[in-house]
Amino acid sequence: MSETSWPKFKTYLYADPESDLMIDISRMIFPEDFFSRMAPQMEKIYAQIDLLEKGAIANLDENRRVGHYWLRNPELAPNPEISQAIQENLANIKAFAHQIHNGEIRNENGALFKNILLIGIGGSCLGPQFVSDALGTNEDRMQLFFIDNTDPEGMDQIFKRLESELDTTLCIVISKSGGTLETRNGMLEAKNVYQENNLDFSKHAISITQEDSKLDHVSQTEGWLKSFPMWDWVGGRTSVLSSVGLVGLALQGVEIESLLAGARRCDEKTREVAADHNPAALLALMWYKATEGKGGKQMVILPYKDRLVLFSKYLQQLLMESLGKEKDLEGRIVHQGLVVFGNKGSTDQHSYVQQLLEGPNNFFVTFIEVLKDRAKLSPILADNSTCGDYLQASLLGTRNALTLKGRESITITISEVTPFTIGVLIGLFERAVSIYALLVNINAYNQPAVEMGKMCTGEAITLKNLALDFLRENRGQKFTVEQLAQQLKCINAEETLFKLFVHLCANQDHSVQIQKGKSIFEDQYFIE
Numbered sequence: 001m002s003e004t005s006w007p008k009f010k011t012y013l014y015a016d017p018e019s020d021l022m023i024d025i026s027r028m029i030f031p032e033d034f035f036s037r038m039a040p041q042m043e044k045i046y047a048q049i050d051l052l053e054k055g056a057i058a059n060l061d062e063n064r065r066v067g068h069y070w071l072r073n074p075e076l077a078p079n080p081e082i083s084q085a086i087q088e089n090l091a092n093i094k095a096f097a098h099q100i101h102n103g104e105i106r107n108e109n110g111a112l113f114k115n116i117l118l119i120g121i122g123g124s125c126l127g128p129q130f131v132s133d134a135l136g137t138n139e140d141r142m143q144l145f146f147i148d149n150t151d152p153e154g155m156d157q158i159f160k161r162l163e164s165e166l167d168t169t170l171c172i173v174i175s176k177s178g179g180t181l182e183t184r185n186g187m188l189e190a191k192n193v194y195q196e197n198n199l200d201f202s203k204h205a206i207s208i209t210q211e212d213s214k215l216d217h218v219s220q221t222e223g224w225l226k227s228f229p230m231w232d233w234v235g236g237r238t239s240v241l242s243s244v245g246l247v248g249l250a251l252q253g254v255e256i257e258s259l260l261a262g263a264r265r266c267d268e269k270t271r272e273v274a275a276d277h278n279p280a281a282l283l284a285l286m287w288y289k290a291t292e293g294k295g296g297k298q299m300v301i302l303p304y305k306d307r308l309v310l311f312s313k314y315l316q317q318l319l320m321e322s323l324g325k326e327k328d329l330e331g332r333i334v335h336q337g338l339v340v341f342g343n344k345g346s347t348d349q350h351s352y353v354q355q356l357l358e359g360p361n362n363f364f365v366t367f368i369e370v371l372k373d374r375a376k377l378s379p380i381l382a383d384n385s386t387c388g389d390y391l392q393a394s395l396l397g398t399r400n401a402l403t404l405k406g407r408e409s410i411t412i413t414i415s416e417v418t419p420f421t422i423g424v425l426i427g428l429f430e431r432a433v434s435i436y437a438l439l440v441n442i443n444a445y446n447q448p449a450v451e452m453g454k455m456c457t458g459e460a461i462t463l464k465n466l467a468l469d470f471l472r473e474n475r476g477q478k479f480t481v482e483q484l485a486q487q488l489k490c491i492n493a494e495e496t497l498f499k500l501f502v503h504l505c506a507n508q509d510h511s512v513q514i515q516k517g518k519s520i521f522e523d524q525y526f527i528e
Contacts, residue, residue, distance in 0.1 A: 143252070228243035
């Protein structure tokens with residue numbers, strides 16, 4: 001079995017027992033002088049990150065700071081007001097969870113709350129989902145459910161699962177602006193379901209939002225149970241250790257102090273200026289070497305632990321929204337990005353490892369290894385081995401097979417999945433993203449294309465409503481898509497109108513009917 005050299009492994013293995021973290025970059029391809037050549041650039045980057053942590057404006061588009069590091073170490077905040085707000089919010093979260101768990105706050109019929117329904121999207125959901133799934137046990141104080149899309153059938157599945165316990169279900173609605181369409185829709189759908197079951201939604205609802213937002217006004221006006229803050233210096237993809245994640249996780253029963261401690265410990269280590277003592281710098285420099293600083297490569301995340309199956313989804317947003325940028329800091333067109341996908345070991349061996357071994361060499365793999373198999377002793381199975389032995393052998397075998405084929409990989413090892421080590425992983429990748437973005441000269445903390453997508457979504461809704469209003473004003477009259485575009489004076493809108501009306505006819509919510517023509521493009525639409 002071919003492996004990289006033992007001397008290279010010993011030279012480049014990062015190990016920090018206090019963080020319960022090891023990182024092996026020895027299977028990446030880089031020259032011996034790589035780190036010394038990169039040292040001057042890294043020195044400048046550390047200075048920029050230091051300014052960021054001290055409160056410098058990081059998101060120029062929105063003129064805001066980026067302070068997720070302060071969430072786990074409030075003393076670093078640039079002023080006493082922010083530091084105090086963080087500490088008070090954490091105390092409020094813990095006090096509220098205690099009141100719910102001990103029955104000081106009950107449902108409208110006097111029963112204990114059992115479940116939490118979290119409604120959000122993107123950064124308001126991906127982080128909490130990942131951590132909740134990774135740390136959930138049969139002994140959880142409450143069970144956490146998620147609505148993270150505006151798919152009606154997906155919502156129905158969640159509402160069906162909660163049907164018999166809806167009255168003992170808390171509903172957390174998360175939106176910084178309060179205007180995020182998907183979250184607003186989920187909230188209104190939930191309100192409707194509570195009302196259909198003769199329940200007062202306000203007596204089950206919690207808001208997590210920015211002060212004076214639309215959602216803040218709704219929760220205050222309707223008298224919701226509680227409101228927790230979102231601050232403009234915490235971006236969605238780095239918000240899991242703010243109210244966004246901590247409220248639901250505390251209610252679930254996760255040790256949120258340990259989660260914060262893990263991230264805090266990792267932050268301390270990733271401030272080291274020597275790359276071989278800085279785990280995030282090692283990752284970022286390997287990403288930089290693998291992509292030649294040009295982006296476009298794929299990072300395959302392979303966690304060999306079922307508890308970490310959602311890690312790749314969480315990292316997709318953290319990396320791809322942060323690093324997928326058209327322009328660099330000087331405004332030049334660069335089209336940077338780092339594609340992230342993954343499954344889990346050893347499932348990956350039976351799905352797409354074939355392509356990783358023999359397909360295009362346009363990727364590098366990041367293995368996530370967890371040493372502890374389970375809490376109890378495992379039975380010895382075939383070949384004098386446990387299931388855990390086989391799982392590790394699968395990781396080692398896949399890693400060596402990739403090396404034989406000249407494909408690069410990084411291995412990140414933790415002893416076990418705990419709140420502390422999950423905090424470490426969150427802190428590790430958050431910092432690596434910051435460093436890599438500066439290496440390729442882009443802003444990791446803006447997302448202009450996301451706003452463009454939201455704008456185009458709004459345009460499609462506006463066009464749909466214009467067309468529906470026109471049909472209602474001309475009841476009984478039938479129009480093709482082309483005729484509708486002419487009547488509405490919407491230039492080049494035929495394709496969008498066609499897609500809208502195919503959907504409208506598949507759902508009778510708006511009473512649109514269809515008269516079939518000789519082809520689908522000659523179909524006529526009308527409302528009686």
